[in-house]
Amino acid sequence: MSKEKRDVIVIGAGISGLSAARLLQDQGQNVLVLEARNRVGGRTYTLKDPAFQYLDVGGTYVGPGQNRIIRVAKELGIQYQMVNEARRTISFRNGKAEAFDMKNSVPKSLGIFDLMDLNNAVRLIDAYAKEIPVAAPWDAPRASEWDSMTVQSWLDATCWCQYTKEAITIICRASNASEPCNLSFLFFLWGITVGGGLTRTMSITNGAQERKFVGGAMQISEGLAGKLGKGHVLLNHVVSSVEQSDDGVKVTTQNGDVFEASYMISAVPMTLLGRITFKPRLPSAKIQLIQCMPMGSVIKTFTFYKRNFWKDLDYSGIVFSCDGPISGTYEDCKPDGSHPAIMGFMNGEKARKYSSLTKEERKKVVCEYYAKAFGTDEALHPINYVELNWMDEEFSGGCYMVSLPAGVLTQFGRVMREPLGRVYFAGTETADQWMGYMDGAIQAGERAGREILHQKGLISKDEIWQEEPESLDIPAKPFDDSIVERLLPSVPGFLKLVVTATTLVAAGAIAFFL
Template sequence: MPNQQDIDADVVIVGAGLSGMIAARKLLEARLTPVVLEADDRVGGRILTEEVMPGLPVELGAQWIGDTHERMFALAAELGVETYPQFDDGETSYDLVGSGVLRESEFHSRFAGELAELERVLRRLDELATEVPVETPWLAPQAAEWDAITAGAWYDAQGLSPVARTLLEICTVGILAVPTAEVSFLHLLFTIQTCGVTSELFAESEGGAQTTRFVGGTSEIPRRLAALIADRIVLNAPVQLIEHSADTVTVSCRGGLVARGRRVIVAISPTLAGRIMYDPPLSGIRDQLTQRLPNGSSMKAFFIYDEPFWRADGFNGQLISDVGPARMSNDTCLPRDDHGVILMFLEGDQARTFGRLPLAERRAALTAELVRHYGSKAAKPEFYVDGEWSDRQWTRGCYNANLGPHVWTSYGAALSAPIGVIHWASTDTATYWSAYLEGAVDAGERAAQAIIDELAG
């Protein structure tokens, strides 16, 4: 769209992440005119693929979909983006609670009892999660009790061995990107319920949330969506003010651009939505909500080698460790490419601590960890790159917003409920696979359909 100062549309959309562009496409299909205002110089939001070497893209942002992510599989097929399975052959390497580095077979043999404890707790989580209605989690029978404690406190009360408790923490932080001491137990159960069962959240093999990747990188999805609505997207347009009345909105951006419409969809994370000025001001409960919805802390670090040498030793490239700096890793090699690529995750406290170190110091610490697990060949990568999401001006954290104690029961009703002509859409507001790409599509479609229904009436 030309960089004009005044734009008229049926619906103004704030944010060109996946939710915003899905909403725009759905509105266009309904013969309504959207305009998408994006603060950044690119589309995609928390999706970010960068080609760090010729022909070798890495995913600094969202990377996987899972077997039950039907909307994302359908979207990829529609856009002509091919998919391929995540590599999972071989053994995981463990180093937990002073065990030293152990291959998966040895770890499972030595700690069979502890793993049985963990399985018992996961099944109990599944049972409790079924009592949480995803549309209204604050109405769960034990909502007040569950929202008054943290997930970490509930974990601590289960009588787990150090190995089982540590594994549970690592797996949960890998999903929420914050320590379990910061998250309401009700929010954990809500997250499980929106995704099915714990096995779908925690597994990387069949049935898990991380089973499939996109040929060319995840950014192929927003890039191709943007091509369909290119004349309706304005980049470098940070929204500062939304003025709203009973049937109109005026959205003002830094630099003077103004967009007017009949409805607005704010398709950014709740904490960023709370930084926009509204006239008249939003209700106190909505503002109090956004003050209590911090984004998670996460970063990804990629080591690129001339070959995936760990595979020859029978490893799948995954490590699970409480020694660190990374708690987990993943083989992210590309099909039909000879390079070996290992992705290391730093989430929660690890992202906060090591994300602040000088790059060379952080790289050295991560390299030492890989050497402990995979030997001296890990010491000399051809290339290294990492990225911490809280430093990105228009994101300020990943993977999603997490609700601490008392937030769902005190403020949860304001999370996705429209306020007059203002609608909300981001994966944080989804009721199916919240915090995932699937959730972003769910949220965008829901907000767009609500507006279609309103304007049709």
């Protein structure tokens, strides 16, 4: 194996690291990517098996507005499959299932106060998110206030109805694989704004979950690695130390190999940096940041059946719940309808709770839940069950991304992507668009690559951060609020109107009789 000095070494052969390497190689740089696993892909992981063809047990979904991943997928010739949301959705709450048309209605069990309270919370979250500078959330006008509270404390202070608190809990689990009580309100808002708003991040049609890749998301990393060519990506190389000098970086792996380069990019989850010895050591702020940013907790499950019985019952396969073991589900069939399955996320405290069970015990819990949600014992009899506990993944430590507790972002956020000498930092957590998504991984990797090109005098500073042109193939359409959503008051606003109206009527009556 050639050990010549490279221009850049990249640690991590996920989408972010490979995007950085490809950009640099396209600019004439000699790059080497070191990957700890026996595969590329990082937090995208596609299993292959005749029993189900392929299965994305990691990152999966793509939608309008995610222009970088759309661009790369097009370059690699990867096709899409639309996520099904036709037919009825199921809300599972307090042990009962309620079906409704998600596009045109809400669960009938919701009262007017529930609707007013939820609408007010959603509109406040979107309005607050728009105040967050995407590149520097710690500079938001109310950053200190919002980072001093959790999402849960904001809900308790703002929302009147239990349903609203449950709905936002589902959103926290879906977007961050975390609980509202563990999540900084500022960090939560930042995630909303870098994803184009709450509606886009949580929607299927015209939203972040609109489609997935035929053949699996790991094709992105495999395609990028293939373009780098033989000898530029080394698997099974766990980095143990990084030593900097005035003229370069020396990277040592656990198997004793030593590689040298002029610069290095770290594209691994930031929580894993604590396992690597840095010389000189990381700044204290960076060390404290690493210690304060746990990965999300998620077990991704797939339950296969002989047939997609939910369609016969006029269900889409989408079930969401705050109190069930699975926070959210989607149908997961192949484009031709074969291998029917329900994909379900165990997120947040649900993942931690059920991780103590065996796989067979979790399968039983999942199937019993589906039987209640879909109202049929057919759900009790799967033909196959596949899962991946991302908390057990040695080189991820969780998924989908980090979840920052209160107080971390304003104190340490500035050093998240700050270079350390000749070492630069990528990874989806360092993106300022679609952070936590595959699109954010590409943006972060390409930005880190351009930082090195600028340091070498090959591009200007203004060229480091670049906007991605809107995709003409999959354009993002605006979401329009209905007149009801715009005019519906909050619960306290409604009560104030009632009190004011009552007072005016009473005053009028008194004046009349006097």
